[in-house]
Each structure stands twice: as C-alpha cells, then as structure tokens.
Amino acid sequence: MPSRDRTATRRRRSAAETRSAILEAAERRLLGGGPEAIRLQEIAAAAGISHPAILHHFGSREGLVEAMVMRGIAKLQGQFLEGWPSAKEPDIEGVLDRFYEVASRRGIARMLAWLILSGQGNRTMTPGVFKPAAERMHAGRVRRALNQGRRPPELEETLFAATHLFILVLGDSLFGPSVRRAIGLGSGADMTRRYRRWLSKVVERMESRRPANS
Missing domain, CATH: 1.10.10 (Arc Repressor Mutant, subunit A)
Structure with missing residues (x-):
C-alpha cells in the first residue's frame, strides 16, 4: 500500500x-x-x-546543478528586489544579510564557485542576469543623493558598486571563516556577525562620502 x-x-x-x-x-x-x-x-x-x-x-547531474544555481540566483535577486529600497534607505545591512542568507545558508556560493571553476559558469551567470537588482539599487542611490543634496551617481558607478557587493558576499561566504581564523579573529558565528556588521558600516560610510552638488 x-x-x-x-x-x-x-x-x-x-x-x-x-x-x-x-x-x-x-x-x-x-x-x-x-x-x-x-x-x-x-x-x-x-x-x-x-x-x-x-x-x-x-x-544530467550538471543540468541539475545548473538549475539549482539558477534557482538560487533568482532567490538572491528576489531578496534584493524586496529589500531595496526599505524603510532604511539604502538598507546596506539588510541587503547584505539577505544576500548572505541565500549565498551561504543555501549553499549557492559553493555551487556557483564549483560551476565557474569547472568552466560551466557562463550558462548561469548570463549577461544582465543581475541587472534588475542593480537598477533597483541605482534608483535608490539616486533618490537618496538628491534628498541629501549630493550629486547622483552614474549608472556605471552603481554597477561597479553592485559588482563589489556581490564579490564581497560570495567571497566571504566561501572563504570568510577560514581567512578570519587565519588572521586570528576566530571563525565562530559571533565573529561572523561582527565582521558583517562592520562591513555594512564601511559600505554605508563609502556611500555617504559622495560629493555634494555644487
């Protein structure tokens, strides 16, 4: 039965x-x-x-892995689009937390690294796959700059910033605990949280130092 x-x-x-x-x-x-x-x-x-x-x-197994990564990328972008802008704009800490949740806890960073290193990454990291998230980020940055009397960023600058954030999250998801342990910081969950809070503050300070309108 x-x-x-x-x-x-x-x-x-x-x-x-x-x-x-x-x-x-x-x-x-x-x-x-x-x-x-x-x-x-x-x-x-x-x-x-x-x-x-x-x-x-x-x-094939490779086809399944590719589908898993594509699903993870869709979740990653979905998290970003839901969280930016938020009540706190830009919500750097919230965005990083959401990125980490998908990249680290769901294992997407490891799968994506495996695909890229095996020469199969181009099938998942297709041109423009993250552009909707980057454009949402750009709109929030422009709005915030205008509200604060600062010069709005160019789109290319935002794309560079989005690239930087993505590489940071993937790198930390893959190597962060090992690197922190090797440096002498420790690799536990509390140290990981403290590092990520520090990182979000660094990114926010970088964002706030843009020049004002003349």
Whole structure:
C-alpha cells in the first residue's frame, strides 16, 4: 500500500511540481554535504521519484546543478528586489544579510564557485542576469543623493558598486571563516556577525562620502 500511495502521489504531480521536489531534495543534500553530496540516486529517493525522472527533467547531474544555481540566483535577486529600497534607505545591512542568507545558508556560493571553476559558469551567470537588482539599487542611490543634496551617481558607478557587493558576499561566504581564523579573529558565528556588521558600516560610510552638488 505505501508503494501504491507513493506511485499515486507521483502521478498527481505536475512537471513543475516534480522539478521543484527534485530541486528541494538536491538543495537539502547540498546543505548537508556540499556539492559532492549531489548524487542522483539519493536525490531521487528523497524526492520520491525514479532516477530516470531526474534525467528526464534535467538531462544530467550538471543540468541539475545548473538549475539549482539558477534557482538560487533568482532567490538572491528576489531578496534584493524586496529589500531595496526599505524603510532604511539604502538598507546596506539588510541587503547584505539577505544576500548572505541565500549565498551561504543555501549553499549557492559553493555551487556557483564549483560551476565557474569547472568552466560551466557562463550558462548561469548570463549577461544582465543581475541587472534588475542593480537598477533597483541605482534608483535608490539616486533618490537618496538628491534628498541629501549630493550629486547622483552614474549608472556605471552603481554597477561597479553592485559588482563589489556581490564579490564581497560570495567571497566571504566561501572563504570568510577560514581567512578570519587565519588572521586570528576566530571563525565562530559571533565573529561572523561582527565582521558583517562592520562591513555594512564601511559600505554605508563609502556611500555617504559622495560629493555634494555644487
């Protein structure tokens, strides 16, 4: 009976629901064991489907990994678009926290690094994939500068700033604890929080030092 129930559940799933179940099972394995834990047979068992079903939806392990990263990138951008502008504009600390939540806790930074180092990053980091978030950031920066009587930034400057933030978050998600431990700061959760608070204040100070209108 349990076997028939599982089969019936599989039949009731739409293609989108099946893909989502596979991605969620893969994400749980990623969080538990890193990219090496992405094994199709075990993901299929966790999602309650057959191994060939994963191949049907994603083509290969690499296709599944790519889909996971694309889903993570969409979440990352969604978090940014929801949080900027906020009541505190620009909400540097809030934006960094949201970036870290997706990049670190969901393992997206590790997966993206794996794809890039294996030469497959161009399929996920496509031209302009983060541009909507950067444009939202730019609108907030322009509005804040005008309200404070400062010269508004050029779009290119904001794109540079967004690039800097993204690299900071990915780098810290991948190497931050190890580097802090090697420097002598320690690598615990409290030190990580303190470093990220400090980083948000540094970024805010950089933002506030833009020249005023003449």
